[in-house]
Amino acid sequence: MKDLKIIQKHIGLDTMYQIEIGMVTLYLNKTIATKELARIMKVPTPLATALKKELVKAGYLKRESFYMLTPMGIDYVESDLGYRGINKEFYMQLIKDETARLKYIQSQLDALNLYYETRPDADVTLDQAHATLQTVIARVSRYILDPLIFKKQIVFLGDDDLVSILLAQVLKSLGLKQTQITVYDIDQRVLNHIQKADRSIRCIQADFRQSLNTNKIADLIFMDPPYTVAGVASFLEFAQNLISETGTVYLSFSDKQRAHQHELQKHITATGWYYSEIIENFNKYQGGGIIGNQSNLYILERATASSFETSMYTYDSKRKGQTQVLGYHSLYELRDSNASLLKNIAYVKEAMYRIVDTFKLTAVTDEFHQFDPYGVSGAIILSESHFTIHTWPEHGYAGLDLFVCHEDIHEYEILQQLKVLFESRQATVRKLERSY
Numbered sequence: 001m002k003d004l005k006i007i008q009k010h011i012g013l014d015t016m017y018q019i020e021i022g023m024v025t026l027y028l029n030k031t032i033a034t035k036e037l038a039r040i041m042k043v044p045t046p047l048a049t050a051l052k053k054e055l056v057k058a059g060y061l062k063r064e065s066f067y068m069l070t071p072m073g074i075d076y077v078e079s080d081l082g083y084r085g086i087n088k089e090f091y092m093q094l095i096k097d098e099t100a101r102l103k104y105i106q107s108q109l110d111a112l113n114l115y116y117e118t119r120p121d122a123d124v125t126l127d128q129a130h131a132t133l134q135t136v137i138a139r140v141s142r143y144i145l146d147p148l149i150f151k152k153q154i155v156f157l158g159d160d161d162l163v164s165i166l167l168a169q170v171l172k173s174l175g176l177k178q179t180q181i182t183v184y185d186i187d188q189r190v191l192n193h194i195q196k197a198d199r200s201i202r203c204i205q206a207d208f209r210q211s212l213n214t215n216k217i218a219d220l221i222f223m224d225p226p227y228t229v230a231g232v233a234s235f236l237e238f239a240q241n242l243i244s245e246t247g248t249v250y251l252s253f254s255d256k257q258r259a260h261q262h263e264l265q266k267h268i269t270a271t272g273w274y275y276s277e278i279i280e281n282f283n284k285y286q287g288g289g290i291i292g293n294q295s296n297l298y299i300l301e302r303a304t305a306s307s308f309e310t311s312m313y314t315y316d317s318k319r320k321g322q323t324q325v326l327g328y329h330s331l332y333e334l335r336d337s338n339a340s341l342l343k344n345i346a347y348v349k350e351a352m353y354r355i356v357d358t359f360k361l362t363a364v365t366d367e368f369h370q371f372d373p374y375g376v377s378g379a380i381i382l383s384e385s386h387f388t389i390h391t392w393p394e395h396g397y398a399g400l401d402l403f404v405c406h407e408d409i410h411e412y413e414i415l416q417q418l419k420v421l422f423e424s425r426q427a428t429v430r431k432l433e434r435s436y
Contacts, residue, residue: 082150
C-alpha cells in the first residue's frame with residue numbers, strides 16, 4: 001500500500017481511488033489498451049501509461065506479450081479491494097451486458113418479493129413515496145457497475161424503498177462474504193422491516209435534522225430526501241459527517257422549478273460537492289404525485305481543495321510552472337443558530353478560543369468588537385495565520401474563516417464543534433488552497 005501511495009504522488013494522480021480503479025481494471029481484463037484504461041480511470045492517456053510503468057517497477061504488474069498483474073498485484077486486488085471469493089468472470093459478464101445484468105437482478109428480487117409486498121405503508125408526513133420495483137432494480141444495476149463496490153462501506157440515508165435489501169442480496173450472490181451496509185432512517189417501521197429481511201444490514205434510527213456523533217466513514221451514500229431544498233440540505237449535512245474524502249453520493253430529487261434547481265445547485269456547491277453526472281427522470285414512484293411520480297438521479301463527488309490558472313491557454317499556463325501552496329482556507333457558515341450566543345461578545349470570544357485550544361492552534365493576539373444594537377466581529381491572529389468571525393444574531397447566522405499554513409486541519413470536526421458551540425441547526429464548510 002505504501003508503494004502505491006508513492007506511485008500516486010509520483011505520477012500526479014489526485015487520489016488513490018484512481019489507482020485502485022486501474023488495478024481492478026487490469027485484474028478483470030486479460031488485456032486492455034492503455035487508452036481504454038485511461039478512459040475507465042478518467043485520466044489522460046500519458047498518466048495511464050506512467051501508472052503501468054510504475055506498477056511494473058513496484059512489482060504489481062509484469063509485461064510479457066501484454067501487461068498482467070503479478071501474484072502480488074492479484075493479492076492486493078483480492079485482499080484490499082474485496083475481490084477474494086468474487087466470481088470475476090460472471091461479474092464481468094454482468095458489467096458488459098446490461099440485459100443480462102437486469103435479468104439477474106430481477107431474479108434476486110423475485111427471491112425477496114415477500115418483503116416488498118409487505119413493506120410498511122408510505123408515511124406522507126415524512127414525504128415517503130415508494131419507488132417502483134423497476135426503479136429499485138435500476139438503482140442496484142447502477143450501483144454494482146462501480147468496480148470498487150466490494151470494498152466499500154455503503155450507507156443509505158432513509159430507505160423506505162428497501163434498495164438496501166436487494167443490493168445486499170446481489171453482492172452476496174456475487175461472492176461477497178460480508179456486506180457492509182448501514183441504513184439510517186427516522187422511521188423505525190422501515191428499520192424493523194429491513195432487519196427482518198437481512199440481519200447483516202446495520203440499522204440505526206436517526207433524525208437527519210439533528211447532528212450525528214459517529215466515526216463511521218462511508219464510501220457510498222444513497223439518499224432519497226424530502227421534496228424540499230431544505231430536505232436536501234439536511235441530508236447532505238448529515239452525509240458530511242459520514243463520507244470519506246473520495247466518497248460518492250447518489251441523490252434522488254425531483255426536477256422542480258428553475259428557482260428550486262438554482263437553490264439546489266447553490267447549496268450543493270456551497271457545501272463542497274459538485275455534480276459528476278445527472279440522469280433525468282431516473283426514478284419512478286408510486287404515490288408521489290406532488291413530484292410527478294418521478295425524480296432525477298444526481299451523482300455527487302466531493303470537491304477537493306485546488307488552485308486554478310488564470311492563463312487563457314494551457315501553453316501559457318505551462319510556461320508559468322507549478323504553483324506553490326501557501327495555506328488552506330476553510331470557510332464556515334452557521335445558520336439557524338442561537339441568537340443570544342451570537343450577540344454575546346464574551347461567549348463568542350470564548351468559543352473561538354475553545355476551537356483554537358482543542359485543535360492545537362497557536363494564538364498570538366486578538367481583537368473583538370461588539371456592534372450596536374447587536375452583532376460581533378472578531379479576529380484571532382495565529383502563528384499558523386488567522387481565525388475570524390462575523391455574526392448576524394437577527395438572522396441566526398455566523399461566518400467564520402480559518403486560514404492555516406498546514407493541510408492536516410480537521411475542518412469537518414471543527415464544523416461539528418462550531419455547531420454545538422453556537423447551537424446551529426445547519427452548518428457548512430468549504431476548503432480552498434491559497435497559492436501563488
